[in-house]
Amino acid sequence: MSAARQWYRDLAMGASFAFTGRGGRVRAVLTGVGVGLGVALLLLTTAIPNALDARHERSAARTDITYGPVTAPKSDRSLLVADVDTSYHDDEIRGRELEPEGARAPLPPGVSRFPAKGEMLVSPALRRLLESDEGALLRERLPDEITGTIGDQGLVGPAELSFYRGGQGLAEHIDTSYVTRIDRFGGEQQVTEPWDPVLILLIVVLFAVLLMPVGVFIAAAVRFGGEGRDRRLAALRLVGSDGRMTRRVAAGEALAGAALGLAFGVVFFLLGREGAGSLEAFGISVFPSYLNPSPALAALVAVTVPLAAVLVTLLALRGVVIEPLGVVRTAKPARRRLWWRLLLPLAGLAALYPMTGQGRDNGDFNEYLVVGGVVLLLVGVTALLPWLVERFVARLGAGAVSWQLAVRRLQLSSGTAARTVNGIAVAVAGAIALQMLFAGVESDYTRPTGADLTRAQMQVRLTSDVAVTTAAERFRQTPGVRDATAYSEGGLGDRRRDPDSTAQVTVADCAALREVAELPSCRDGDAFAVTGTEWDTETPVLAKPGRTLYMDPSYEGALPGREVPWTVPDGVKTAKTRTDMTGGERGGFLLTPGALPEGAARALTGQVYLAVDFSVPDASELVRNTAATVDPLAYPMMWTATDRSDRYDSIRTGLFVGAACVLTLIGASLLVSQLEQLRERRKLLSSLVAFGTRRRTLSLSVLWQTAIPVALGLVLAAAVGLTLGAVLLRMTATPVAVDWASVATMTGIGAAVVLAVTLLSLPPLWRLMRPEGLRTE
Incomplete structure (x- = not known):
């Protein structure tokens, strides 16, 4: 054998x-x-x-907002996209507002048609959440009519919470960090660090x-x-x-x-x-x-x-x-050795x-x-x-x-x-x-954020066409909100386009300005140049009475025409910086509403800082609902003491x-x-x-x-x-x-x-x- x-x-x-x-x-x-x-x-x-x-491929195929300065030109193939992400009970929800500018505008993966204003396409998981009792508060935030479902090709996972809704008037917010114009989905991915x-x-x-x-x-x-x-x-x-x-x-x-x-x-x-x-x-x-x-x-x-x-x-x-x-006798085996x-x-x-x-x-x-x-x-x-x-x-x-x-x-x-x-x-x-x-x-x-959680616990970013004082009052009426401090923020440059010197500008009432600087005296119509910051070397150069500066100067690749001239007043006062609620120090100029030139509000972005009592049930969700009512493009943020990689x-x-x-x-x-x-x-x-x-x-x-x-x-x-x-x-x-x-x-x-x-x-x-x-x- x-x-x-x-x-x-x-x-x-x-x-x-x-x-x-x-x-x-x-x-x-x-x-x-x-x-x-x-x-x-x-x-x-x-x-x-x-x-x-x-x-990764699914995520890359639907890439739209890359947070870069360059946008696609307006054409019959262009699409306006706004980032309207939100959160609900610690679950992240991906949201986009879409406004096609032509018949050949690109559709997102998994979507067969664009939703009209007041309509919304949702992922299956988000539909189930919105239709359940658990999603009652979220339904108040997303009241649009659900007219369709996002297909699998537009989702990274079956449990992803995602929606697309119809938008209108997004062109006014082009060149911001949350609205862009694209002519295709799946743009180039950013090079990642090793x-x-x-x-x-x-x-x-x-x-x-x-x-x-x-x-x-x-x-x-x-x-x-x-x-x-x-x-x-x-x-x-x-x-x-x-x-x-x-x-x-x-x-x-x-x-x-x-x-x-x-x-x-x-x-x-x-x-x-x-x-x-x-x-x-x-x-x-x-x-x-x-x-x-x-x-x-x-x-x-x-x-x-x-x-x-x-x-x-x-x-x-x-x-x-x-x-x-x-073995047959089931004898006790030999003792095991330790050395090996x-x-x-x-x-x-x-x-x-x-x-x-x-x-x-x-x-x-x-x-x-x-x-x-x-x-x-x-x-x-x-x-x-x-x-x-x-x-x-x-x-x-x-x-x-x-x-x-x-x-x-x-x-x-x-x-x-x-x-x-x-x-x-x-x-x-x-x-x-x-x-x-x-x-x-x-x-x-893990690094500390520097945020002062004893003064504020949430922050809401608003678009330029929303009055921050009105928004702050709406937030104060929200259950769980103890106080709201509102600012309009932007930048100043020495030229309309591609300025050589720039400075920060903050607009608020006197009480709010005292949260970010030590003011000698304050009344509506005053303007202040901030001193005491090590990093801000431009403000002393720009703060010369009679000099013309430009709010929201444009840069290469951005759309021109938004610049608003502002002349440094003769009575500009000096204010010493102090640590604000974000943990940083503000430089540049501080203006009361009376010192703001006509038409300058559209060049600024609103920020509302909220002191929240989290012992109130669903306080953070109520804040997010108010933010969606005040501004559909508002972006609420929860503050934390640390930030992790x-x-x-x-x-x-x-x-x-x-x-x-x-x-x-x-x-x-x-x-x-x-x-x-x-x-x-x-x-x-x-x-x-x-x-x-x-x-x-x-x-x-x-x-x-x-x-x-x-x-x-x-x-x-x-x-x-x-x-x-x-x-x-x-x-x-x-x-x-x-x-x-x-x-x-x-x-x-x-x-x-x-x-x-x-x-x-x-x-x-x-x-x-x-x-x-x-x-x-």
């Missing part, structure tokens, strides 16, 4: 063992489900790059930490039914098969389980892919069509999973091949050590060494935990009956208990390290989304593993019940069997996580600090997942605790 034929027969025999008998089929299904859950998450990971690209090494490190570590538990669970799943398989293979050794044949049979059985797991994984992924359209996590939603795995990465998963299954199985066969009688288990975390630290202190300014991190070092440290958890569990339970003594049953079981099969907990331990260790890294570098990507926030969002997926996998895989262990022990449980053991005692014994390894695993995970976190912080040149509240939170989440899984496994346990379970064929 040829070697190839012998290999084929041995592999086929192993595959047949995987599905032989009712017990074999149940074991195969459990293995397939366990492996399939991991494969589904791996396929989801391989689809992330395509999903991000698809979201990512700094610390953010790249965050991304690399994030993927390594989130994918490691998946690999651990797959490795544990292929060992489902390991005790029965070991006895079966040991019997083959006793009847004459050599070590090589035994390994080939085991490899065939592992390949069959892995192949079934791949099939289950594809099914789970397709089901999850279809359900993705109805889910939203941390403000992120995707269309099912986005989730197309990269062919190369999917092929890598298809090859890696069976290969890993075979390797894990062969590593577990050492006792079967060397001492088959020991310590090599893995030490090798991980050695891989990470060369990058210590590089930080943001001293060069890039080597991604391969980072991934290798993190993986070795986390794999070290899986290697150390079986040894730790074995040594710990060996010293446990007498106690209640449930305690003795649990301890004896752990002493005989500590490896099985450790395999069950390995995944949660790795996940917790990685989460602690990531949390330390995020907390350590957060200050580098968008890239950093995106990575944090990715962490939360990924952690949610991994926690779901952890819970599902642990439940499958627990059910498999209970199935393996059904005869033992039935025997104990038949001899009079109380079900409560057996239930407590199962709880102890889970709690002891989990407690040890979480202690080990905390130690490894803190070590890895400290190393990562040293790599980023950040002082090492431990947020013990976060450590406790991560550990508590891991324990809660295991507790929930244990409680869910109690009903199957009670069903197995019947004397009928002793029946056999």
